[in-house]
Amino acid sequence: MNGFIELINIITTNILRNPPVLLGLIAALGLALQKKSLAEIVKGTFLTAFGMFILTAGVNLLAGTIAPINSAFQNLAGAVTGTGLDDVSFTATYGGQVGLAMFFGLILHLIIARFTPFKVIFLTGHMIWWFPFIFVAAGVEGGLTGVPLIVFGSICSALYWSIMPWILRKYVFDVTGDKSFTIGHPTGFLSLISGFVASKVGNKKKSTEDLKLSPKLSFFREISITGGIVIIIMFIVVGIIAPDSILGEEAAAVGMGQLIFDIIINAITQGITFGAGLVIMLQGVRMLIAQIVPAFKGISEKLVPDAIPAFDCPILFNYKPNAVLIGFIVAMITSTILVLISNALNLFGVVLIPLVITSFFEIGAAAVIGEGQGGLKGSVIGTIVASVAMVAVVGISAIVYSGTIQNWMLIFGGNDFSLFGSIAKLIAGLFGGLS
Secondary structure, rough: OHHHHHHHHHHHHHHHHOOHHHHHHHHHHHHHHHHOOOOHHHHHHHHHHHHHHHHHHHHHHHHHHHHHHHHHHHHHHOOOOOOOOOHHHHHHHHHHHHHHHHHHHHHHHHHHHHHOOEEEEOOOOOHHHHHHHHHHHHHHOOOOOOOHHHHHHHHHHHHHHHHHHEEEEEHHHHHOOOOEEOOOOOHHHHHHHHHHHHHOOOOOOOHHHHOOHHHHHHHOOOOOOOHHHHHHHHHHHHHHHHHHHHHHHHHHOOOOHHHHHHHHHHHHHHHHHHHHHHHHHHHHHHHHHHHHHHHHHHHHHOOOOOOEEEEEEHHHHHHHHHHHHHHHHHHHHHHHHHHHHHHHHOOOOOOOOOOHHHHOOOHHHHHHHHHHHHHHHHHHHHHHHHHHHHHHHHHHHHHHOOOOOOHHHHHHHOOOHHHHHHHHHHHHHHHHHHH
């Protein structure tokens, strides 16, 4: 048994949690099933891996730029580490159960794709780990241990990987204009809310991408420049309010003039980094789509007929880049106001912090989905409604996960992790006596 668990850990670390390798191997399998030449298989495999590596590098740059703002908000809110486990300590305790839940969940997911109408294969590498992670945590909160805990995590993960991307597909098709892939990401219910609201109140004829600007402001049409400027402004504002959070201990050791200078230089550097991250990410998206979609045809024809791949949400950002930034800005403003109100009224009994990461990635994708259903107006209003839901579910999940991963959920929740994790905890509680 120990040898089997060790094998699972090796596969998890080196393949399933290594997106370039995972996507490269899938491309190789798809091309081989199409009986392509060795040269075509080698080329397609490496270009797919390169595209995924570039996309991941861009995403890491974006996340790394956002992280200091997120930390600053935590400090401003006076958030402290609670008694629950964070992702590292929870993995140290329950990593084996998470790994087994992921392994058996993937098998069940492929069976569902092969024999049910949910013809989708979830290919967002890091999310193949995080969903078993939150479902196992939900099982622990519900009193499950041992085999029942692993079975519970496997079933919940497989159902999510199979059903949510399938439900999202039509919204994704409306954005991309084709039916070759869907989204596999915890933006799920936020995107569904945004898309539904946008379809009722929006106007597809007025797109976010058709915004008219003066020739002197035409540079705003470039998402990397606009994104960089937004981040520069955010870092300057946060730096003035909480310089220690941005510049560290050195902020207290310099004069006011030097402090302002340091804040501005740091903000510009972070803005450039963010803009470069967007450029890199979008280039990776283009490379990945160009390679993996044709390669996946072999899998959908031979192994899982009519199946489509489900990718990470940044794959959508290239289609409606203005919507991404509009969604991020609107979500930050809306959610921050709601977080301040929630904390002032102590609605959830825990200090919430603005969800910077969720506002960019999950709500960014939701804004794109909203744009596809209702143009500019639909994107904005859909984002506002989705942002309200984001704050509500992160507060609820902080209560639900109070004994396990509450601290992690406060930073990365407000999305499908929070919603379906909370539902899973309620279900697990019904079977807690099986352990």
